[in-house]
Amino acid sequence: MPVEILKDKWPGSVRQVTFGATAAEGGTRAKSITVGGQTSLPFMHFEAPIPHRPVIGLEIRDRRPDDWSPLLLQEWAEVIDDPGKWAKAGQDAGADLIQMTLNLTDKDGKPNTPEAAVAAVKSVLGACSLPLIVFGPGQAEMDNALLVPVAEATKGERLVLGICEDKNYRTIVATAMANGHLAKQLNILISDMGLPADRILMDPTTGALGYGIEYGYSVMERLRLAALQGDAMMQQPMLVTPGFEAWKTKESKVGEGVPEAWGDWLKRAINWETLTAVALLESGADIVVLRHPESIQRVRAAIEELMTPVAEL
């Protein structure tokens, strides 16, 4: 019986965004990364070629994190006090890029300084050859105080800077424009300031498995549908942080005094991160930022499989 294969044709597409710069492009990275460019829903190979695969970032900090799961502190024990070594270990573990979040304070509780932030970023750039995403501590004033000197000190590297929210976007966008970097998180206002759209990523913020992932999942599906329908403000590639989301849950953080039905702690925690990431890939993620090396391997294998072309059904 003939089966009419239904293929969606969309007027719009996801914007293509490139970050990280090689020596030829004015930076020092071994290669740059391009994401986006899709003209179909996630992994619908039978409708249109998918120009770029989703990529995996490893999240690191500029110093030993205060509140991470002991499982992660143990996993990265040998490198966790040195962001450069940590980034290199991430590269060896199969990450496509490094995402470093700057802390609000140093290990003694004193405010982080521009000098320290620049030093941490430079040590990462020196130790590994992957493109780099740098987030501020998430407090508008400190974001501006730290990210501006970081951007200036790494001119030409085409970093991704973040996260722009309504309080700090002017400074971050201005410095991203002046120094050839990218801003994260879509905002009409950012475009209004003149940063080209092909230099913006968006983070829909998702929640982990069991902690509201259904909202993030559906928001992402709707964003991607809007992008394909031609809504220019929704066409940025999506960056999501399942590592951050999954590792703050009790399931990942706590090993004792939890129900037996939760099973083995380490396996559960890695499942939590990996499966959150896979669900978000299904709903349109272009960049997934993870924390555990085993999750990186599993998500990479899933992405490779999802990128297998499908000729016939």
Next chain:
Amino acid sequence: MALTGIQIYKLLPQTNCKECGFPTCLAFAMKLAAKQVELSACPYVTEESKAQLAESSAPPIRLVALKADGNEVKAGNEVVLFRHEKTFYNRPGLFVKYNDDLAPEALKAAVALANAYAVNYVGIALTLDGFAVEAVSGEPGKFAAAIKAVREATKRPLILIGKDPAVLEAGLKALPGESPMLYAANADNWEAMAALAKGSGASLAVVAPTLEDLADLTEKIKAKGLEDLALGLGDQNLSADLSASTQVRRLALKKNFRALGFPMVTFPNRPEAAVQAIAKYAGFIVLDSFAPETVYPLLVLRQNIYTDPQKPIQVQPGVYEINGPKPESPVLVTTNFSITYFSVANEVEGSGLPAWLVVCDAEGMSVLTAWAAGKFDAERIAKAIKGFNVADKISRKRVVLPGHVAVLSGELEEELPGWEIRVGPREAVDIPKFMKEAL
């Protein structure tokens, strides 16, 4: 797909006899299209028209149920491709597969363990839905013995897997009065499989290498009078599976393509593939092993994806007493989104320390979402504390806000004069430490 009034009119006698209570056949047809009357109101409609009308009103994806001893797992009846368009209705059944080459006692023990599994998620006990047994032995006697052993360990519905109808028949005989699923009919065995399923009330999974072959096969089987079918799409890799399951769902919903209007059954080879199956349209999911640390996240994901997006699961706003609070115990505040409530309540309970937990009506949103939407502000929190007469229960006027809404503390001080406002941790997991050290 539902017929229009005009299409229905063409199937009616067109005599305008008025016996249905409507002035014309066309008026009656319009009411039928709007599902406001029953076709039985027309005494003269032909059997042929009845059949056509029944067919057109059938759901695009047939509801298929496996039954055993009062337990039921059903899949199908879905109406959308994306959950935000309405909702996904029937959660896919999660099964674990065992082979009949395991000794009956070992099989029984393994199934009993998985069968007893239950995990509490936001107050709901999540469990597996059933078990599958594969006839790897190829021997009817061995398969029947395995089915009996499994049936002694669980009352949940079963899926019987094998290619040889004679072997499956032996297993089926061990399940009198049940409606299991037979997996699977293929191009070679379909006639015998269809006869077996039809004679027993089992549903039948159908497998074929391409969608065209699959559609051919389901049509042939339907012609034998069997309607309760499921589709096996082959389980090649994540990409091929996703394309195929998406295409089947689209054909059913957008084209009302009856030959593929059935739930899909899949065999994910690892948890990542099970995630895709849950998100992307599987009706029955058969795992090849049981481990709590894998089944737990999958059950939770399934619960999440099949939550109605229009109706977030909520708990009743009010004052919840945890660990027998006394007048001097602390007052904590949160929202009535059930995931938020249970995360907080479980942590407070786990701390062993008594507390009053004030659950505000934030329209079922989490703390940050509700705050951003203006549903969880100082005014609402103060209203809850006053409305639930919290002050009458306590001796120390001190209230702890979630860390994510620390910004509200100033306003709340104005709203609640005489109260001490404290800021707690952002994440529920840090509550016990906070209660022990800071309160």
